[in-house]
Amino acid sequence: MLSISSALQGFTTLTTSKHDSGSARFELVPSDLDDLLVGSPKICIIGNYGQGNVGDESLLAGTLSLINGRGDLTVLSKNPERVAALHKVPAAAMKSFRGVWALLRSPVVIVGGGGMFGAGQPPLVSLLAFVLLIEATLGRRVGLIGIGVYPGVPGIVAWALRRLSSRASFVAIRDEASREVFSGAKLCADLAFSVTPASRDELNRLRKTHGIAAEGLMVMSLKPAPDIKLIQSQVEVACIAARAWLNAGMHHQLVFVCLSALGDFGWGRTHTDESMAAAVINQVKGEVPSYSTRVVCITPELSPALAKALIGSADKVVGARYHAMVFGASMDRPTLGLVFEPKAQRFCDEYDISQFALPYGDVQHLLGWVRN
Structure with a gap:
């Protein structure tokens, strides 16, 4: 495992002003889609x-909030049963007759957010770019809402997306990096900003179920990184923050919010949010009094609304997951990003969020942020 003293040097707390990229960013509202959805199609x-x-579910929840009940919609997904149960909307499998029919019969096609176009994208995503281009060329209304396109996108796919940009009815990108493909698009906040947090009653029920306190709370959301050394250093940094927070007061509690069931970068179930949280708990449990009641791990079972409400109730948010940072920023909570991805760094830069650049960082600065 990496030595903190030798490997972690270079913490930065950024002071750039929000939205200083030179382009105006706006938070989408339902009326922005009036032209796209005219006639409730x-x-x-x-x-x-x-x-x-x-x-990803928060992106759909944000999209649905913008549609605001207009039109007869169908969501295409690899797991339509889960989508229907979570969001209470009709859903169909992408590779099914019902899914293909929903696409063919719909005069409006919406891609609801996320950085799906980039290095390592699956073949189905590459095909989607051409399907959307054909749909727009045939006169269908295509909306790209809060979309991200990143370095490494195959050249032929970038070609299709550039042509789609001029044919689509509505295009809003979530960061400046996507302008290389969508040069004339509007810059919007991540769709998770549009998610309405769960009610206080729903949040209190969650607290009661998991034994979560109403005060003195740090929420931590970890994410498997591309290589094992980054995973190990992330766990070590999380341990340092956890010890500092829990030992600063007996009323302090740490809640791991696992935002994904599977590890990114091909890890699957080998390294997950939950397994990384377990590694931190295993290391600190002998050093923290009454840890069994002061450390909680919530598996990826939360709705976007509950996840946002829980993160919004925290005194401190430590996130490697992009949407943990988004929820923290959107709920105006003190947030620290454990950064190893360009998209996360760009988000921290723009929203003036403190960041610890993995695998190097200054532990004393980290401790100061936790204790402040």
């Missing part, structure tokens, strides 16, 4: 939904 929504990732 049949709508087909496409995205990486139903895969056990709360961040």
Whole structure:
């Protein structure tokens, strides 16, 4: 495992002003989609939904809030049963007759957010770019809402997306990096900003179920990184923050919020949010008094609304997961990003969020942020 003293050097607390990229960013509201949804048409929504990732589900929840009940919609997903149960909307499998029929019959097709276009994208996503281009060329209304396109996207796919940009009825990108493909698009806040947090009653029920206190709470959301050394260093940094927080007061509590059931970067179930949380708990449990009642781990079972409400109730938020940072920022909570991905760094830069750049960081600065 990496030595903290030798490997972690370079913590930064950024002081750039919000939205200083030179382009105005706006938070989408339902009226922004009035032209796209005129006539309350049949709508087909496409995205990486139903895969056990709360961040992706928040993109769908944000999209649905913008549609605001207009139109007869169907969501295409690899797991339509999960989508239907979580969001209470009709859903169909992407590779099914019902899914293909929903796409063909819908005059409006919406891709609801996320950075699906980039290095390592699956073949189905590459195909989607051409399907959308054909739909728009045939006169269908295509909406790309809060979309991200990143370095490494195959050239032929970038070609299709550039042509789609001029044909789509509505295009809003979630960061400046996507302008290389969607040069004239509007810059919008991540769709998770549009998610309405769960009610106080719902949050209190969650607290009661898991034994979560109403005060003195740090929420931590970890994410498997591309290589094992980054995973190990993330666990070590999380241990340092956990010890500092829990030992600063007996009323302090740490809640791990696991936002994905599977590890990214091909890890699957080998390394997950939950297994990383367990590694931290295993290391600190002998050093923290009454740890069994002061450390809680919530598996990826939360709705986006509950996840946002819980993170919004925390005194401190430590996140490697992008949407943990988004929820923290959108709920105006003190947030620290454990950063190893460009998209996370860009988000922290823009929203003036403190960040610890993995695998290097200054532990004393980290401790100061935790204790402040």
